[in-house]
Amino acid sequence: MTAQVQRDGAAAAGAAEIRDIDAYMTGLGEVARRAAASLRRTPTGPKNAALLAMAERLEASREEILSANARDLARGRETGLDDALLDRLALDDQRVDGMIEGLRQVASLPDPVGEIDGLRARPSGIQVGQMRVPLGVIGIIYESRPNVTLEAASLCLKSGNAAILRGGSEARDSNAAIATCIREGLTAAGLPEGAVQVVATTDRAAVGRLIAMPEFVDVIIPRGGKSLIERISREARVPVIKHLDGICHVYLDATADPDKALAIAVNAKTHRYGTCNTMETLLVDAPLAASLLPKLAAAYAEHGVELRGCERTRAILPQVSVAVEEDWQTEYLAPVLAIRVVDGIDAAMAHIECYSSHHTDAIVTESWSLARRFLAEVDSSSVMINASTRFADGFEYGLGAEIGISTDKLHARGPVGLEGLTTRKYVVLGDGQVRQ
């Protein structure tokens, strides 16, 4: 690839209509690749300056953004978007404040780029270590929430990556208004505009091309519903960091402190229903069931949670409906909970191995040995002892920010912060050493 100057991609991004999607996306790819080479060399200062300049532009453009969003909402209502989607799409002063605050937080995070780990002397006389560096170009594909545009842009920029962002067509005008602020912030800090590009066409072919340009894009991060993510994973010719479903379990062992068991089981289900780290199945050790299930049922009833139980659960709670095979396989994302009585940790871990989506699973126990076994043996991206599954979150884990939660095993697993957007290269320091 020769370093021929080509700015058509970025220029075309402003055009109202794009006819040749392939050529347009190739242009974005070339611009992003060059911007990535420049960002790799950019120290922390200018990256933070750009983030703070974006925050200022956002503050100054509040009205333009809200009126662009009003146009999106009006179009959404015309085309019959449901209320949940309209709520995700809607911006107000508070949400704009949140975006501004988010930019300032990302600016204040430590820069992961350049960190060198494990530098050690080798018998040959060389020193070998690993340096954290940006991935390069990141493609992000997401749905209605326009604030994702800014979150994704800020995290990619801070980690030294160029970004190509493809939002949902329903947020078209909001995203364009936000993109203007991003571009102005980059320019104000002397960074290349191509560092963050927002795909200006809503043609679905643009997604197909974005996920099939390994020469320009190093990784794709889809954010949205399961069907979007499955389709992208299936069709991508570029590595994908993906987040599929969260069928999370809490297992209450007979050795649990009953008060902690009750508090965690209630919190993991009722703190929020629509989140991926919400418990969907509760496993109760048989010796605990008779005393604890009635208390749990009372607590869930207060929150209006519908219970579905196995036969042993129903022997204690006859009012509960029958859980069928499908219940163990379902991410309800709703005030519904499946309950199964099991015989000890082995049965609990066998259920988890079989039905968990390997997102987050927790045990409540006072037994040192059982806690150690659960930690070692449960193969999920987050494994918890005596804590609510709702803690599985980049902010709660101290990552400072989160681009998503990976349910993959390679590269990044669990909540993905700035570090997940970097890679490590080997560095070798010598004084003229040669191989004998």
Add this chain to the structure above:
Amino acid sequence: MTAQVQRDGAAAAGAAEIRDIDAYMTGLGEVARRAAASLRRTPTGPKNAALLAMAERLEASREEILSANARDLARGRETGLDDALLDRLALDDQRVDGMIEGLRQVASLPDPVGEIDGLRARPSGIQVGQMRVPLGVIGIIYESRPNVTLEAASLCLKSGNAAILRGGSEARDSNAAIATCIREGLTAAGLPEGAVQVVATTDRAAVGRLIAMPEFVDVIIPRGGKSLIERISREARVPVIKHLDGICHVYLDATADPDKALAIAVNAKTHRYGTCNTMETLLVDAPLAASLLPKLAAAYAEHGVELRGCERTRAILPQVSVAVEEDWQTEYLAPVLAIRVVDGIDAAMAHIECYSSHHTDAIVTESWSLARRFLAEVDSSSVMINASTRFADGFEYGLGAEIGISTDKLHARGPVGLEGLTTRKYVVLGDGQVRQ
């Protein structure tokens, strides 16, 4: 997936003929998945015991292995394999010694599984850290060298992964004899036989199925020629850790110590010709060219290295043939070297950005600032200051063993040892904390 007992896969591995490849590979996948669940729980002791038992079995089966290899070699000669392939295929006492020694070395390496990093208290009262755990099931596809069977098996086992190994058809009998030793070693240590399975059919459809079973295989590592690796990367439905070509550069800056420059430039090319970390293009800073190129040419002439140079090189070394565009893009793997005279580090890094395969690139300089720039800005899996590119190797880096060198950016980059065969899950330790 229910935990139904199914041993057909392992049993079929012994069969002489396998008709239904899909069913056969599915059987291997199911067996591997169950073995992986068991290996995840296996402490270091039994894994090391199995490795040492394999070493004993290998020692005891030396004659069977060599006679199986003799059958492969005879068949190879009949079918007209070339000498290089026959050499890679051939085993002798020394190579068997090497395999035995390799097993003992892997047994002596620290076990990466279970290591917990960065455990920190959070304001909520939970502690959060990351625990290193096996990937699960690893599929390895390789060509003629039968010792890869044992190397791959030992590294996967030590890192707690189940392995499905698919060697080249030309090494069929050798691989089967080695597989017997592996199986006996696993059994002697009480580990499941399914921990390492060698695909018993040479039908190419088996590879097609192996790389398309994400439900059973977590990652594919192809080892072999570029065309094999490209085909597998293109067709895989499972993540691939791949090693493509090594077009490595050494840049001699005007600030270099001339003796170090000469020694490194000669070593990086002539230490071995067929390896991926061998220098293929030498970049020489203009002020250094007139004095250094004649000495370099004399040294390369002694080693019989053919030189191809740019016009500025040929102005100093008129005997050198012309390097054309294709030379900058070629991994010679032979005693041939392309030389280009450049104007300073920016021109050198621009050439590297354009032509490097991002495997390993080195600078020779005494300048602190230029060394720092090269380290930060060159985007290759190994970046070196004043050292020969030939050091880019798992053993030289102190990994103790190497399953390959990754030219990917995600997950593992550069030499891949035991750590590259693991992943990290989050662990959360609490005392009843719930999310507020």
